[in-house]
Structures are given as C-alpha cells and as structure tokens.
Amino acid sequence: MSKANRGTSVPSLGPEWNVQHVSRSVDADGGRVACANCNVGVDLATSHREVEVAREVTLGRRRLRSDHDRHVLCSDGCVDEWLDRG
C-alpha cells in the first residue's frame, strides 16, 4: 500500500489540502479519467487508487467548513510521487 497517511499534506494542490483517505477502488460503472500524477488514462472499471483530500475553509471569524475532493491515481507509486511533488 501507499505510504500516504491521513493528514499528509498535498503540496501540488496547495498547503491547506490534507489526505483523508487512500483507497483501492474499482468502479463498476467504468469511465476513464487521467491519473493525477502521470496523466495516463485510468479505466475506472479496473483497480485504481482514490485519494480523498480535504481542507478547512474559514467562512467567518469562527465558522469553518470542510472542502472535500477526490483524485484518481493509477497506482500506489503514483500516489506516493504525487504526494511528494512540491
């Protein structure tokens, strides 16, 4: 599995983004998206990695909201490279 842990920052997205969850995923509905790291086409019907990220957004003085996003990557190696990228 990837070395990514919850709380790992994602510099390529911005310093405020943190990893929430890395999962191995197969989406029966299929579809094709580009790997966030190497840009290769990922067939969602085959095994791939999904990284859920979140950041805290300040709405007012004390109100916080969590922004969530998901990124698809083709392999554990790409997850690690992507998280190491500055």
Ligand SMILES: [Zn+2]
């Ligand atoms: Zn990749």
